[in-house]
Amino acid sequence: MNTLWRKWTSWPYFKHALIGVLVGGELTHFTMEHIVAFRTAAGPSMLPTMSMHEYAIEEKIRHEWFPQKLQRGDMVTYRAPYHPNALVCKRIIGLPGDTILIDPTTLPDPLSRAQSSNTRKEHVVIPKGHLWVQGDNAPASRDSRMYGPIPIALITGRLICGWGTLPGPIKFKWYRRPSPVSIFRPS
Structure with missing residues (x-):
């Protein structure tokens, strides 16, 4: 010894x-x-896909190295335009060049709807180097409907899998892309 x-x-x-x-x-x-990071969901904006306090694994994405990795339907994390120290998780709905139809009646709260000067539906073309992101739980989500397309440079990663925190057995799930989103393309 x-x-x-x-x-x-x-x-x-x-x-x-x-x-x-x-x-x-x-x-x-x-x-x-x-390469990878562990994240925790903090709000209801991605319900029912991600429950509150759910854990997730984020694949770090360097957009300047792999711009083709980001696709419509991916769940991504990014620095919030309204609060640069906050990381937010949303789903990519539109890529550069896509045209998105905005319906102001779907904004998350009455204050946002009142602040919107536009009460009619409008089409927005996503500029180069930007993405359109939205939460799966539209009524509880602050997303591109409020602040417009976000720069790809704000994207920090893509969520690839997660597991819940509810009592009982841990349920592991992959975040797969949903069926294609219909995109308006003017003729």
């Missing part, structure tokens, strides 16, 4: 252990910053 203790507290052993901890910490940090 005494010799084992001396071996563990000796400088060469301690040095190797310290190097292992530092390298492991750096690899973990690199992975969480550039």
Whole structure:
């Protein structure tokens, strides 16, 4: 026991252990910053797809490296235009060049509808370098219907899978793209 203790507290052993901890910490940090991250749903905007307090794995996306990775129907996280420190999760509805029909009666709350100067439906063409995102639970979602298309540069990642927090067995699920969304294309 005494010799084992001396071996563990000796400088060469301690040095190797310290190097292992530092390298492991750096690899973990690199992975969480550039490859995958764990997220928690905080609000009702993605119900019923994602329940509140559901955990999810986010695949980090560098849009400048892989712009084709983002597709209609993907659930993405992005920095909120109205609060840059907040991460928000929504579904991509429209890609650059798509035309989206906005119905002001579907805005989340009466205040938003009152602030909207437009009471008629309108078509919006998504500019290059932008996306149209919406929550699955439209009445409870602040999304592109309120602040317009978001720059692709705000996207931080795509959610690939998640699991709930309800009592009982943990239910693991993949976030697959839903059936194609109908897009208005003027002739």
